Amino acid sequence: MSYNISITKVKESKVKDLDFNNIPLGTTFTDHMFICDFANGEWVNPRIVPMGMIPTHPAAMALHYGQAIFEGMKAYKDAKGEPMLFRPEQNAKRLNKSADRMGMPHFPEDVFVEGVKQLVDLEHNWIPPKDGSALYLRPFMYADEPFIGMRAATRFKFIIMASPAGPLFSKPIKLWAEKQYIRAANGGTGEAKAAGNYAAAIRPTELAKAKGYDQVLWLDAAKHKYIQEVGTMNIFFKINGEFITPKLDGSVLHGITRKSVIHLLKDKGFKVTERLITLQEIKEASKNGTLEEAFGTGTAVGIAYIQEIGMEGETIHVSDESPVGEDINNTLNAIKTGKQDDKFGWMIKTRKELA
Numbered sequence: 001m002s003y004n005i006s007i008t009k010v011k012e013s014k015v016k017d018l019d020f021n022n023i024p025l026g027t028t029f030t031d032h033m034f035i036c037d038f039a040n041g042e043w044v045n046p047r048i049v050p051m052g053m054i055p056t057h058p059a060a061m062a063l064h065y066g067q068a069i070f071e072g073m074k075a076y077k078d079a080k081g082e083p084m085l086f087r088p089e090q091n092a093k094r095l096n097k098s099a100d101r102m103g104m105p106h107f108p109e110d111v112f113v114e115g116v117k118q119l120v121d122l123e124h125n126w127i128p129p130k131d132g133s134a135l136y137l138r139p140f141m142y143a144d145e146p147f148i149g150m151r152a153a154t155r156f157k158f159i160i161m162a163s164p165a166g167p168l169f170s171k172p173i174k175l176w177a178e179k180q181y182i183r184a185a186n187g188g189t190g191e192a193k194a195a196g197n198y199a200a201a202i203r204p205t206e207l208a209k210a211k212g213y214d215q216v217l218w219l220d221a222a223k224h225k226y227i228q229e230v231g232t233m234n235i236f237f238k239i240n241g242e243f244i245t246p247k248l249d250g251s252v253l254h255g256i257t258r259k260s261v262i263h264l265l266k267d268k269g270f271k272v273t274e275r276l277i278t279l280q281e282i283k284e285a286s287k288n289g290t291l292e293e294a295f296g297t298g299t300a301v302g303i304a305y306i307q308e309i310g311m312e313g314e315t316i317h318v319s320d321e322s323p324v325g326e327d328i329n330n331t332l333n334a335i336k337t338g339k340q341d342d343k344f345g346w347m348i349k350t351r352k353e354l355a
């Protein structure tokens, strides 16, 4: 595929209407989007165009059979105001891993990264300057072939949208350990970032919210015993000085923030173990005083401190504070905004002359 990305710009940017102090996630979109089409076995016509509606046939296969996957990533500005991306190549790889599971074509990783770079470069005025805010990027792919019948589609669209976002959770959160509904079973689509995984989580999340909880804590499908992940995050517990996070067993999302946090924790001298972990173990650690803290990690939320886990007839008090979580959050934010040396080489500048 040719990597020549054509650019059609809007006449006038809407950024002047944005209140940078009030930007709830996913409510405002920037002026442009990146689009690329898959037809006849190849990706063609990569382009950046004004943000707008996309004509969709009512028989578009994504609407019926759910061939739809997505990514979440963020752009920041460094101290000099230069736009930067956090580990974009990781998102490109994960999209293709999701594509494999869902019978969809790979999107070339270099075009993914180049598309994100060029879009962010064009939209750099939309990157919120405040700490904890960022330009959220949503690359996604879906089947737009009009067809009724059960087979892999032959036509797809890959799109990247950008949406400025403020911080998601400003206080510690409460999780509901879900024992009726499940998110992912062995052999299912749990580790793919597939739209359907999120669709199936909407009703249980609404029920948890109605009980006063922020997100669902998902347990394994067979026994409702092992902890998998949280609504939009992976999860970490600190027990007796050691960090434990559920292992990637096929039903857990391969979080890029998760991977980076494991790296940072180890770099700071903590022992981190990826293994099966039961809700019972967390209960006991809370009772005997060895449960020191817990937090969730995700692109949209960053790091969210966990105060409490509720379930039918019982509440596990986790911790009112998360000192290590806070330290990791500060470190990660400092790296992302160029305030701290990027010693792991995670940040990518979007401007050609700086890359």
Ligand code: COI
Residues within 6 Å of the ligand: 071, 072, 073, 198, 232, 298, 299, 300, 301
């Ligand atoms: C992200 O953290 O980027 C996600 O994709 C979660 C989303 C449902 C807000």
